[in-house]
Amino acid sequence: MAQHKINYTQNGGLPVALTSMDKVVNWGRSNSLWAMTYGLACCGIEMMAAGASRYDFDRFGTIFRASPRQSDVMIVAGTLTKKHSEFIKRLYDQMTEPRWVISMGSCANTGGMFNTYATVQGVDRIIPVDLYLPGCAPRPETLQYGVMLLQKKIRANKASRAQKPKRLM
Amino acid sequence: MRAYKAKGDVQAKPYYTDRYWVAPQVAKFDVESDEVFAKDLEVIKSKFDVLEAFIQVEQMTVFIKPEDNYRVLELLKNELEYTQLSEMSAIDFLETRDGFEVFYQMLSMNKRKRVRIKMFIKNGVAVNSVEKLFRSADWSEREMFDMFGIEANDHPFMKRILMPYDWQGYPLLKSYPLQGDEFASWYEVDKIFGKEAREEIGPEIRDTATIDRYDSERFARLGHEVPKGTKITGNEPKVTQSYQEDGGVFLIKKLDRDNSKVIDDPQR
Numbered sequence A: 001m002a003q004h005k006i007n008y009t010q011n012g013g014l015p016v017a018l019t020s021m022d023k024v025v026n027w028g029r030s031n032s033l034w035a036m037t038y039g040l041a042c043c044g045i046e047m048m049a050a051g052a053s054r055y056d057f058d059r060f061g062t063i064f065r066a067s068p069r070q071s072d073v074m075i076v077a078g079t080l081t082k083k084h085s086e087f088i089k090r091l092y093d094q095m096t097e098p099r100w101v102i103s104m105g106s107c108a109n110t111g112g113m114f115n116t117y118a119t120v121q122g123v124d125r126i127i128p129v130d131l132y133l134p135g136c137a138p139r140p141e142t143l144q145y146g147v148m149l150l151q152k153k154i155r156a157n158k159a160s161r162a163q164k165p166k167r168l169m
Numbered sequence B: 001m002r003a004y005k006a007k008g009d010v011q012a013k014p015y016y017t018d019r020y021w022v023a024p025q026v027a028k029f030d031v032e033s034d035e036v037f038a039k040d041l042e043v044i045k046s047k048f049d050v051l052e053a054f055i056q057v058e059q060m061t062v063f064i065k066p067e068d069n070y071r072v073l074e075l076l077k078n079e080l081e082y083t084q085l086s087e088m089s090a091i092d093f094l095e096t097r098d099g100f101e102v103f104y105q106m107l108s109m110n111k112r113k114r115v116r117i118k119m120f121i122k123n124g125v126a127v128n129s130v131e132k133l134f135r136s137a138d139w140s141e142r143e144m145f146d147m148f149g150i151e152a153n154d155h156p157f158m159k160r161i162l163m164p165y166d167w168q169g170y171p172l173l174k175s176y177p178l179q180g181d182e183f184a185s186w187y188e189v190d191k192i193f194g195k196e197a198r199e200e201i202g203p204e205i206r207d208t209a210t211i212d213r214y215d216s217e218r219f220a221r222l223g224h225e226v227p228k229g230t231k232i233t234g235n236e237p238k239v240t241q242s243y244q245e246d247g248g249v250f251l252i253k254k255l256d257r258d259n260s261k262v263i264d265d266p267q268r
């Protein structure tokens, strides 16, 4: 994981006074989290399993989209190589606000077992991450739990004003 | 790049002194012991210089001069029925002999035999491309260039294949550190954010085994999570995992275990 501080949304998770308007907006946001299809390695298989009928992401309103412009959450599932690092940044920039990132698996969290010259040691060196899922690979249940925690996080935020854009730098 | 250091027998050193240590060798046999190979070698020898030839693990290895490589492979392909180039690459001998061994692994489906053509090239010398003979050599030669920096003359597209085009250094050289040199470790930061960002993003943390349980910025103790940045005393209360707020959520029904039906017969 990166050493630098990430500028997360202010007061994320703290009890803030939410108006009914916030609640309605957050209800909409948190229950239609469209995820960007971003399987980079073996973790991608678990992500696909989570989307398929047995674990069924659709129940949570999470549908995989093939375009960053239509998605709210980027599930980085797998090993990020240095060659690919500029593209993940580009795709992240193409997503519309508000946007969230789940880093799935050891590889995306820290580089994992790929302690080599060609692997980025944690995606948070490139993009700000909201949720880290441990495991190699995390089971689909873990990913579902992660998405539920993300929904909880979204519900805790004020929605009436535009969310402060997250920036790594 | 790091200075070249001899590490040929790093693991053997604690047990043997150099004086007694002999590198293990796979047994070599005379080419005469196999008649198919003996005939093939005769044909090669009649046209080209053969520096050395032997049979190892039921395969014939032939050392040739580097300038002959295209014509030797042509001969093998067109006359001796070795119609496939199953693999080719190089081996780093910079430390001992200041050069590379380039090998071509040939397969004949008709004869059911494999032949390995080898040649030694000095550091910095280019080889002749065999891409015109074997399409498979196209990517193999690019990989050889990518990993060792050996160029192939007359190759149609002599660029890196695995590493990015703007990469510096050749990763399969024995002098290349596994965790990357200076360029490699800052590659993504320099490329995306620029060199100024190095200080802010910080160096890569390569020791993934270090865990500081008092660091609540980057770690969370499972079951005892605290908000990010809290000072940890060591007596954090146990946190029960929950996926929904206690009071329930607006417009969403909370799961009630008592009201839900648990299916305990998997064969239902």
Ligand code: SF4
Binding pocket: A041, A042, A043, A044, A077, A078, A079, A104, A105, A106, A107, A108, A112, A135, A136, A137, A138
């Ligand atoms: S964390 Fe494990 S399962 Fe996931 S991409 Fe890395 S190696 Fe594969």
